Amino acid sequence: MNRFGYAVCQFVYGSLRFSRGISLDSHLSNARVANSPFRNLRWEEGNNSNDGQKWQTLEHRGPLFPPEYEPLPNNVSFYYGGEPMKLSLAAEEVATFYAKMLEHEYTSKEAFQKNFFTDWKEVMSDDDRKTIKKLSKCDFSELHKYFVNKSEEKKNMSKQEKQALKEEGSRLTEEYGYCLLDGHREKIGNFRVEPPGLFRGRGEHPKMGKLKKRIHSVDVIINCSKDSKIPAPPSGKKWKRVQHDNTVTWLASWVENVQKHTKYIMLNPSSKLKGEKDWQKYEVARSLKLEVDSIRHQYQQDWSSREMKTRQRGVALYFIDKLALRAGNEKEDDTADTVGCCSLRVEHISLHESLDGQEWVVEFDFLGKDSIRYYNKVPVEKRVFKSLKIFMENKDPEDDLFDRISTTYLNKKLNEYMTGLSAKVFRTFNASTTLQDQLSKLTKEDMTVEEKILSYNRANRAVAILCNHQRAAPKTFEKSMQLLQEKIQKKKEQIEQAKKELKKAKKAHKEHPSDRSKKLVEQKENAVRRLEEQLKKLELQVTDREENKVIALGTSKLNYLDPRISVAWCKKYNVPIEKIYNKTQREKFAWAIDMTDADFQF
DNA sequence: TTCCAGACTTGGGTCCAGTGGA
DNA sequence: TCCACTGGACCCAAGTCTGGAA
CATH class of the missing domain: 1.10.132.10 (Topoisomerase I; Chain A, domain 4)
Structure with missing residues (x-):
């Protein structure tokens, strides 16, 4: 129970569809079981464990790795300076990544070419490197054509061939696409390890074109329960580690080399675990309904605060609530330049005392998540307008608009207003x-x-x-x-x-x-x-x-x-x-x- | 208090199988 | 039967937020 008298819902599975202790193998043979783990189940409030445990038992087959690189046939050649050239296997593989992307506009971008060439040179043999000095002298067109033909061939496959391919796909999904969580057969969201390729960030990403390396089993951490059948690594290989942490929901993870981010194998949204979390999310948003009037009253008062921090908080919250802006965490430098509410800069807004017949208009123009442009002209309360004017005083265009606050600070404050409340809840609520x-x-x-x-x-x-x-x-x-x-x-x-x-x-x-x-x-x-x-x-x-x-x-x-x-x-x-x-x-x-x-x- | 990594949600793009009309 | 179109599965990048270490 929080201070507003709202009990944050807790969730319990009413009746289990499967008995505990059933093995994954016995279920893998039966594709039809458990379309929906929620069907015929009673959902009710109750006491779930509060110690952060997400499951009791977890068993799975580990992730599915992409096929090994298949070398190009001898009649397909890469050319350097007009001359055919046989590349070392590793360099050839990376060259095919570039060749496949040749029709995309971004291969013409300088950053893409530069990053690609740097990373490509790293995997080249000494001989390759001695010859290849300039990307502009590289000709990937025959490789490109080869892949276009290949995909054409695939399209023109006979019905039987297509059927066989489909069946193989289904077989793999059956084997790797499901796990047993607390006795329930659950669908896994992404059971395949991401294949190697060239990184393509969104917007003007400084790392575009960098090589995303192949992930091997030795890079992968497996998470499952102690008493379960540990997934077998590919023959002759090892996992990086096998752990039994039931406070997290992921089944396997690895670190990708471009941004050094951890990637996870997780459950499908239809799973009990994800469903409960989703339900909980909407219950928190629903409970905001009871508090929103007082929170709005509070942040409106903050617009007149003498303390700049409080005033900025009031205006930022107003934007998050009224315009459904994202929180706007600080970002690492080597990513695309995008912003949210707290990271807005002076250059992202213009103030108009009157515009198109309206008073106190704020004009927003910035790139948000995924470099999607946010452009909006919004009439605001006079106090907000005046406050913004003060926030912008003596600042350069590239200075932070809200220089006294952060998302962490904002969320802390919100959590004081209501347990579980953070900036993104407003988006769900609104x-x-x-x-x-x-x-x-x-x-x-x-x-x-x-x-x-x-x-x-x-x-x-x-x-x-x-x-x-x-x-x-x-x-x-x-x-x-x-x-x-x-x-x-x-x-x-x-x-x-x-x-x-x-x-x-x-x-x-x-x-x-x-x-x-x-x-x-x-x-x-x-x-x-x-x-x-x-x-x-x-x-x-x-x-x-x-x-x-x-x-x-x-x-x-x-x-x-x-x-x-x-x-x-x-x-x-x-x-x-x-x-x-x-x-x-x-x-x-x-x-x-x-x-x-x-x-x-x- | 700040910083950072880890865990998880959110997000648009791409591609392909299935569908329906010619 | 063929072809064009489209919905949806899949992909994986890019956010948010939390907790723990420094």
């Missing part, structure tokens, strides 16, 4: 609240299912816009829109024709009434109605797609919108859940689908 509000505004009982879905997508879109989830317009967008328009035109012509036929049938019926003529009129009426419905559906599709051109709905749907809101909405308005969530999403949100009634309120 996203889910927006969805719920929009759904209630946009949905009407008498709508068709298609109209309701359009309303849902519009509500979802409002959230995506709030969270700045943008995407590049699909490459085939214009073409597919044109196709849709053509379909609409055709449908209109069909309606015209059908109406003519109806008129004719009515006339005939009037002149010589009979059962047959009456039936014909009904048939024609039905045809017109059906066509008009089809037209309406197509027009809705156009609207939906147009509005969705550069907005990505998936991210908010998967990460920010409490699924119980969607499930309740589906139940209330008789929309099949399949129209809102695809199979994977239904698996991830099985807990919500199981537990939510039509009257759920976030």
Whole structure:
């Protein structure tokens, strides 16, 4: 219980689907077991262990390694200065990474070329290095063509060959794609070790083009329970270490060489462990609803504080709440220059006492996560505006706007307001609240299912816009829109024709009434109605797609919108859940689908 | 108090299998 | 049957946040 009287939910598995102590092998033979670990289970509040233990038993097969490098055939050559050249095996492998990327724009970038060439030289043999002095003299085109042909060949494989490949894939997924956690057979999210290749960061990443080295078993740490069958490393090889830490959820890990970050093999979102965590996340966000008024009141008071730190905190929190900005942790230097709230610099905002007929406008323009641009003009309260003016005084453009605060400080303060509260909770809270509000505004009982879905997508879109989830317009967008328009035109012509036929049938019926003529009129009426419905559906599709051109709905749907809101909405308005969530999403949100009634309120 | 690493969530891009229309 | 298109699985980078060491 926190000081606001809110009990942070704890989660217990009501009834176990599998008995404990069952072995992985016995389950691997049965692919059909346990589609959803939540189905038929009772979720209830209770006492989970509070010592940070995530599981009692964990057994798995270890990660699946990518295939070894297959040397190029003799008739495919790399050229240096116009002359064919046989590279050492290691250098050849890295050359193929570059060759495969030749069509990408970024291979033309200076940083990419420089990083690649430096790392490539490192794996070259002395002989290779003696010859190869300049990247500009390297010709990878034959290698590139070889891989293009290879992928073409794969496309043109016979049905049987494709089937065999698919079966092999399924076999591997069966063997490596599942683990046994506390007796439950759970899907693993990413059971493959990342293959070697060239690092491609997002945006202007200073490390783009660097070599991501091959990971061997000796680099991999295995995490499983003591009494489980320890996964076998590839024959003749060893693991870096085998540990039995049940306070973490990962199954295997290694450190990648480019950014020195740890990579993990973890469970699929449909798993019990991830599901519980997700539920917990939405419960914390829901509980913010009870506190948000007092928190808002508090940060508004902070705008007038004499202490600069408090004042900055008040304004930063206001941005995080109102604009759903990310916290904005400090970043390492050798990454793309992106920012969030706390790391905003003076150059990222402009102040306008009046703009487009509005007063006290702040213009934001910065690159956020993944180098996605955030551009927004927002009228703010006068006190916020004045405070920002003070924060910017005597500062250079590249100075921090909020120089007195950090994300750690902000989150500490937030945790004082409410247990479990951190900056990102506001994003979840505001996203889910927006969805719920929009759904209630946009949905009407008498709508068709298609109209309701359009309303849902519009509500979802409002959230995506709030969270700045943008995407590049699909490459085939214009073409597919044109196709849709053509379909609409055709449908209109069909309606015209059908109406003519109806008129004719009515006339005939009037002149010589009979059962047959009456039936014909009904048939024609039905045809017109059906066509008009089809037209309406197509027009809705156009609207939906147009509005969705550069907005990505998936991210908010998967990460920010409490699924119980969607499930309740589906139940209330008789929309099949399949129209809102695809199979994977239904698996991830099985807990919500199981537990939510039509009257759920976030 | 600061720094840093570890653990986990969030995120857009890519690619390919499946689908539906010609 | 073929082909174009698209949804969704997969990939892996890039965030957030916490806890412990210095």
